Amino acid sequence: MKSIPSFFKPSVINLIPYSSARDEYKGTDGSLLDANENAFIYQYNRYPDPYQKELKSMIGKWRDVDPECIFLGNGSDEIIDLFIRSTCSKDVDRILTLDPTYGMYKVSASVNEIPIDLVNLNPDMSVNEKAFLEAIEDAHKLIFICTPNNPTGGLIDETFIEKVLERSTGIVIVDEAYIDFAETSSWVDQLDKYSNLVVMQTFSKAVGAAGIRMGMGFMHREMVAILNKIKPPYNISSPNQEIAIERLKNLEIVEKSIARIKRQRAQLRASLERFENVVHIFPSEANFLLVRFKNALEVFEGLIAKKVIVRDRTTQMNCENCLRITVGSAIENWKLINALTEINSSSK
Numbered sequence: 347m348k349s350i351p352s353f354f355k356p357s358v359i360n361l362i363p364y365s366s367a368r369d370e371y372k373g374t375d376g377s378l379l380d381a382n383e384n385a386f387i388y389q390y391n392r393y394p395d396p397y398q399k400e401l402k403s404m405i406g407k408w409r410d411v412d413p414e415c416i417f418l419g420n421g422s423d424e425i426i427d428l429f430i431r432s433t434c435s436k437d438v439d440r441i442l443t444l445d446p447t448y449g450m451y452k453v454s455a456s457v458n459e460i461p462i463d464l465v466n467l468n469p470d471m472s473v474n475e476k477a478f479l480e481a482i483e484d485a486h487k488l489i490f491i492c493t494p495n496n497p498t499g500g501l502i503d504e505t506f507i508e509k510v511l512e513r514s515t516g517i518v519i520v521d522e523a524y525i526d527f528a529e530t531s532s533w534v535d536q537l538d539k540y541s542n543l544v545v546m547q548t549f550s551k552a553v554g555a556a557g558i559r560m561g562m563g564f565m566h567r568e569m570v571a572i573l574n575k576i577k578p579p580y581n582i583s584s585p586n587q588e589i590a591i592e593r594l595k596n597l598e599i600v601e602k603s604i605a606r607i608k609r610q611r612a613q614l615r616a617s618l619e620r621f622e623n624v625v626h627i628f629p630s631e632a633n634f635l636l637v638r639f640k641n642a643l644e645v646f647e648g649l650i651a652k653k654v655i656v657r658d659r660t661t662q663m664n665c666e667n668c669l670r671i672t673v674g675s676a677i678e679n680w681k682l683i684n685a686l687t688e689i690n691s692s693s694k
């Protein structure tokens with residue numbers, strides 16, 4: 347089994363990190379004259395806890411994970427970037443993922459000048475498992491698997507992910523941004539079994555707190571310690587930590603909203619299926635539906651004209667004529683269906 351540091355660049359392992367004032371003195375009382383803050387202002391004048399201890403302890407209880415195995419990012423997007431920067435060396439290492447999938451893996455790889463290899467999904471959006479497993483090389487320091495996948499909405503088969511974890515000599519990041527809408531268990535349960543597994547989740551979807559930018563990474567505690575060395579010291583602001591803690595104190599609201607979204611998802615699917623220009627709706631375990639139309643661009647433009655905004659995915663791999671539609675509130679979904687009815691009757 348590979349040691350945890352060997353997944354990372356030697357420069358990161360050897361790095362002497364910036365030591366913040368709050369690293370050196372961990373208390374909250376006393377005369378805090380160590381961080382050049384303003385003692386004459388009484389709200390948010392202090393730097394936040396760089397390791398978000400209270401929040402992590404609550405997340406740990408919620409997700410049944412040791413708080414030491416949790417890393418929090420300024421959105422999952424920060425975690426994606428930190429992993430690429432800390433594991434992949436330019437001109438040497440590469441990344442592997444599926445296509446289509448969440449676009450930030452590709453963007454973040456490009457920003458860091460790391461090539462990303464893509465294995466196309468089959469036309470029905472299932473994984474070409476043989477092609478993917480054969481594509482895995484030692485140079486792939488990171489593999490991203492998004493399940494339920496964005497933009498398709500489908501779950502990626504567990505046995506396949508197991509094979510990827512076993513075959514890969516790098517880190518496998520399972521992105522579970524939409525897991526709470528799915529009828530499946532989280533990969534978090536497997537962290538003890540696979541030292542190269544990282545599970546990402548977020549406050550942006552089911553938790554309903556996209557505005558506070560709170561991404562969660564669950565991983566081996568040694569990985570957390572390494573990411574802590576390279577993250578901006580105060581990457582999660584105090585108000586955001588507080589809002590996240592409040593949200594976790596009110597999880598029953600989150601649970602109820604998930605149940606409502608799932609009900610709306612079924613209703614929206616049933617309503618969309620009745621349209622003669624809807625060719626196919628892909629199975630979805632997420633809070634969106636990928637819908638193939640006969641005339642996606644006409645529908646897309648028509649919806650914008652009626653102030654209903656959906657996501658044009660027509661240029662993505664295997665997504666010809668496809669729009670991705672988020673499951674909204676009952677009123678928003680009703681407006682969408684009304685708008686589609688009007689567009690269809692005016693194009694006849």
Ligand SMILES: Cc1ncc(COP(=O)(O)O)c(C=O)c1O
Pocket residue numbers: 420421422423424448492496521523524547548549550556559560561
């Ligand atoms: C699969 C997936 N992962 C991560 C994210 C981003 O999460 P965050 O808002 O925590 O940066 C998204 C956002 O759409 C997503 O679809």
